Amino acid sequence: MPKWTRRGNREGAARGRGPWRLGWALGLLLLAVAAQAATPTLTLTMRLAEAEWQVVRQELLPRFEARCGCRVRAIDVPPEVLRQRLSAMHRAGRMQIDLFAQDNMRLRELVDAGLVSPLSAAEAQMDPAIYPTLRQAGVVDGVRYFLPFRPNVQIAYYNAEKFARYGLEPPRTWPQLLHVARTFFAREGVGRVLFKGAGGAPTTTQLYEWIVSAGGDPFDFTHPGTVATFRFLAALRPYLSPESRRAKWDTTNDALAQEAAYLAQNWPFGIRLLIRDYGKTQIRTYSGWAGPVREAHVIGGDVLGIPVGAPHRELALALARYLQSHEAQAILVRRLGWPSLRDDVAAQAEAWLRPHVAAIEAALRHGIFRRHVSYWAEYERLANEAVQRILWREEDPQEVLPPLAARLEALREPQ
Amino acid sequence: MRRRVLLGLAPLVLYLGALTLAPVVSTLVLSLRHPEGGWGLGAFRAIAGHYQFAEAVVNTLAITGISLALEFCLGLVAALSLAGRFRAQGVVRVLLLLPLGVPTIVAAAAMRYVFGTVGYLNELLYRLGLLSLPIDWTGSRGLALLTVAVADAWKVTPLVMLILLAGLQAIPREVYEAARTDGAGPWQQFVWITLPLLRPALTLALIVRGVDAFRIFALPLALVGRNLPVLSTYAYVEYLEYGNPYTAAASSTILLLLILFTVGAYLRLAGPEEVLR
Numbered sequence: 001m002p003k004w005t006r007r008g009n010r011e012g013a014a015r016g017r018g019p020w021r022l023g024w025a026l027g028l029l030l031l032a033v034a035a036q037a038a039t040p041t042l043t044l045t046m047r048l049a050e051a052e053w054q055v056v057r058q059e060l061l062p063r064f065e066a067r068c069g070c071r072v073r074a075i076d077v078p079p080e081v082l083r084q085r086l087s088a089m090h091r092a093g094r095m096q097i098d099l100f101a102q103d104n105m106r107l108r109e110l111v112d113a114g115l116v117s118p119l120s121a122a123e124a125q126m127d128p129a130i131y132p133t134l135r136q137a138g139v140v141d142g143v144r145y146f147l148p149f150r151p152n153v154q155i156a157y158y159n160a161e162k163f164a165r166y167g168l169e170p171p172r173t174w175p176q177l178l179h180v181a182r183t184f185f186a187r188e189g190v191g192r193v194l195f196k197g198a199g200g201a202p203t204t205t206q207l208y209e210w211i212v213s214a215g216g217d218p219f220d221f222t223h224p225g226t227v228a229t230f231r232f233l234a235a236l237r238p239y240l241s242p243e244s245r246r247a248k249w250d251t252t253n254d255a256l257a258q259e260a261a262y263l264a265q266n267w268p269f270g271i272r273l274l275i276r277d278y279g280k281t282q283i284r285t286y287s288g289w290a291g292p293v294r295e296a297h298v299i300g301g302d303v304l305g306i307p308v309g310a311p312h313r314e315l316a317l318a319l320a321r322y323l324q325s326h327e328a329q330a331i332l333v334r335r336l337g338w339p340s341l342r343d344d345v346a347a348q349a350e351a352w353l354r355p356h357v358a359a360i361e362a363a364l365r366h367g368i369f370r371r372h373v374s375y376w377a378e379y380e381r382l383a384n385e386a387v388q389r390i391l392w393r394e395e396d397p398q399e400v401l402p403p404l405a406a407r408l409e410a411l412r413e414p415q
Numbered sequence: 416m417r418r419r420v421l422l423g424l425a426p427l428v429l430y431l432g433a434l435t436l437a438p439v440v441s442t443l444v445l446s447l448r449h450p451e452g453g454w455g456l457g458a459f460r461a462i463a464g465h466y467q468f469a470e471a472v473v474n475t476l477a478i479t480g481i482s483l484a485l486e487f488c489l490g491l492v493a494a495l496s497l498a499g500r501f502r503a504q505g506v507v508r509v510l511l512l513l514p515l516g517v518p519t520i521v522a523a524a525a526m527r528y529v530f531g532t533v534g535y536l537n538e539l540l541y542r543l544g545l546l547s548l549p550i551d552w553t554g555s556r557g558l559a560l561l562t563v564a565v566a567d568a569w570k571v572t573p574l575v576m577l578i579l580l581a582g583l584q585a586i587p588r589e590v591y592e593a594a595r596t597d598g599a600g601p602w603q604q605f606v607w608i609t610l611p612l613l614r615p616a617l618t619l620a621l622i623v624r625g626v627d628a629f630r631i632f633a634l635p636l637a638l639v640g641r642n643l644p645v646l647s648t649y650a651y652v653e654y655l656e657y658g659n660p661y662t663a664a665a666s667s668t669i670l671l672l673l674i675l676f677t678v679g680a681y682l683r684l685a686g687p688e689e690v691l692r
Contacts, residue, residue, distance in 0.1 A: 080655055080656070080658075189547075190532065190548060198641060198642070199641035200641070200652075200656055201656075241532075242532045242549075242551035243531070243532060245554070245639070245640060245642050246638075246639065246640045248640070254527075254531075258533045260531065377656070377657045378657070380656070381657050385466060388467075389466070392642055
């Protein structure tokens with residue numbers, strides 16, 4: 001188009017403005033990037049399910065970001081991978097994680113590797129609303145490295161319809177548990193009580209609390225209480241649900257939902273899934289059963305830690321405090337049904353959730369922490385071997401346990 | 416010219432070197448290292464003494480054997496059926512290939528619904544009046560091996576079928592015509608023409624599937640869990656759950672040796688020309 005026509009003039013002018021517009025756009029982009037760079041960005045790692053991430057990213061963290069004028073980059077890091085990640089960043093001298101949530105059974109390895117920063121007395125101050133039993137979480141060898149964040153405790157799930165059909169009550173003791181297991185087997189020809197026997201952490205956790213409830217020492221396979229636990233398991237074996245062989249935390253929910261099991265212990269994350277999402281309103285919960293000596297439930301869940309060399313330590317501490325606060329915990333209880341570390345947020349739970357929160361609180365009252373030992377992975381291997389051989393290979397506990405006890409003894413740290 | 420060829424090959428060599436050879440060599444090295452430093456066979460001794468290791472080796476071999484037998488029988492039948500012309504051939508072919516497109520972990524999850532104690536298979540058998548109590552398909556070791564092999568066969572038989580179908584279509588029609596002229600029946604044609612001329616395709620399928628079958632991982636883990644260890648799941652548990660890269664590497668090395676030995680033995684039996692064809 002010739003320049004001297006009106007249209008040609010317009011197009012020529014537009015072409016002339018083109019580079020300016022591009023310049024402006026680039027300038028604005030640069031400004032936005034600079035503003036972004038000037039805003040401190042904290043990196044928080046956790047291991048959550050997708051639905052949980054949605055609440056954390058969309059509801060929980062934005063409130064903190066608005067208050068601190070910072071950004072929080074929340075990323076998913078599985079507990080078994082966290083040590084490798086931290087270790088690699090530490091070795092490279094470029095720590096990129098400010099705060100992490102970690103399984104309370106994987107703390108010792110981080111402390112032993114010098115990857116987590118100890119907290120001073122002032123930093124370790126805790127809100128009085130935090131349950132006293134949970135405050136001991138995060139202390140290793142008398143030094144506080146971690147702050148409590150998300151307590152977890154196994155409760156018992158039972159199918160109320162099936163129990164009512166056979167005139168059974170949820171068991172409160174081991175003899176009652178055996179009776180329930182036998183009754184289901186006799187009436188249906190197949191076991192309906194579930195033990196998480198697939199191996200790994202789910203098996204070790206369940207075994208640990210059963211041993212403690214029998215008055216045994218989980219780290220001594222010759223202790224009378226420990227031997228009594230394995231004997232009880234062997235007696236229970238014929239009446240267990242076949243799904244017990246595959247039962248882990250997630251598959252336990254499947255077994256309950258599909259009615260392949262009518263009684264099982266599991267973490268509270270199954271409540272929302274089973275009752276709300278699957279509509280299994282016949283499933284009820286209670287704290288569980290006692291062993292011959294006491295009722296005991298392992299307290300699991302995550303604690304918060306700050307890595308050595310974290311780029312924003314002060315902000316990380318502020319974020320940790322926020323995550324422990326009434327405001328944050330109320331969101332987690334209300335939206336996710338998480339057990340809370342505080343005694344002042346239970347009322348925040350939706351009405352349908354409250355009986356289950358009561359079950360969780362009852363179980364927490366009998367809560368125990370697993371001992372932090374540097375040889376936990378090896379211990380888990382031995383405990384799993386004992387369960388596999390006694391439960392699934394039907395070997396005699398008297399033959400299986402002594403050699404395993406000797407191997408466990410060899411692992412013990414010098415006292 | 417030579418330089419150009421070398422330059423052209425460079426990406427492939429780099430790719431194979433960095434992503435195949437280097438991890439294999441590093442795994443071999445790791446299996447021979449001691450956690451405290453130094454070299455030795457400590458990791459191999461540790462796994463040899465473990466109560467589940469021998470079982471893992473036997474299970475790996477058993478699953479490989481059963482699933483290959485199933486896949487080759489079913490794959491050959493399917494390939495022979497598809498080699499001829501019939502109505503809706505395209506639809507049938509697509510339907511048969513569908514499992515190949517399903518990710519293994521999804522197939523494993525689906526198989527759990529099929530083989531669970533309250534799964535579809537038990538329900539079907541119950542409704543047909545063949546069962547009064549559910550069968551625990553993974554309850555005993557023998558049944559668990561068979562269940563995993565069947566689940567694996569469902570997923571990968573289409574691959575065997577495709578390879579054999581390509582082999583069948585490469586056989587010249589004239590050979591069959593000449594055989595028919597000489598009075599050979601369908602069975603004689605199959606035994607004396609189809610099978611011998613299909614040997615290269617069978618060899619290829621056996622190597623491709625055999626290597627894959629040895630490495631089976633998701634199906635046994637999802638269907639049975641750790642109560643049915645195979646070498647790959649054994650290595651996985653050692654590495655991820657017990658944090659022992661040395662024993663995991665030793666287990667992986669044994670798996671590699673097992674694969675190399677089996678493929679080598681087969682090629683020795685079948686003749687190396689099968690690969691070169």
